[in-house]
Amino acid sequence: MSNIVRSQPDRSDVLAHASSNLRRLRQAAGLSQEALAKASGVSRRMIVNLEGGDTNISLSSLDRLAWALGVDFVAMVADPGASAQRIEALTWRGADARSIATLLGSVPASSSAQLWSWSLGPGDTYVAEPDPAGWHEMIFVSEGRLRIDKADGALTVSAGDFAIYSSAQPFSYANAGEAVTRFTRVVVC
Template identity: 55%
Template structure:
């Protein structure tokens, strides 16, 4: 998530972390230790004031024996229609919205991403066994891996293991939009 993440999402995350932590019988320090984050991060998350990375939310979800979506979903939302703004880039046209989620081995997520001209998103590796599928609907992006650069234009797609360093890059002067499916 970023500093421009919707306050509603931060409130959902805070309430969900607090509820799930309590249900698991964990103290704030216990959750912090299990997730490898500071107690202050857990306190701030529960207050709806912390802004953590998407990967940190995955780690917290694992520590709570739940899913990423369970941490970010609004109480009134359904998994097939989440529609939550989760990330903003440095360009006002860059953002990621979690559209929905479906079961996979653990969970599947459908996202709509936009990257403004010259913007990028650097991802942290997911656990082994995770994959992503991308489909470009407008403009063009480059997907950077350690040993490979893949250019995708409108209609271009790519499926890959996300258990590695990768980045989405818009090297053009126009906004790029793409769909992203994450499979756990």
């Protein structure tokens, strides 16, 4: 499989924003296209084509451009007006139409990220203690329905959907259905 982001006529993927973000970030950094090419190892021609909205580019090349500009990958590909907590940008498409990768959301991290696999049986609940200030959780539900009760409001996340929130507050998880609920939890601090 290739890790190339392919431009699509409807521009519903990361290339919809990468072109303008690259130009804006490069100019803000005071770099010419040639200087950015040297700093990133990405050819000037690729940079010209990307800024013009007419290219396919690898995710690793986008990452190298972001690094050279002193920003993260999200700054390169996301809608600058959207919340980083709910990006939902198609970042990769395979040969099979069912093969896709979507960047769902992002939060800043300073020291650690933990990936967890969870399941809760019907009627089961987990009550958590608040995390320190600056900690966040990202939850993706793969099966069932998960209710997350938080001090700043409750939400229910169904299979195929996700939530991102500050975990520096009292919160709990509850199975909101009649079958096992399975979800992936990422804790970022």
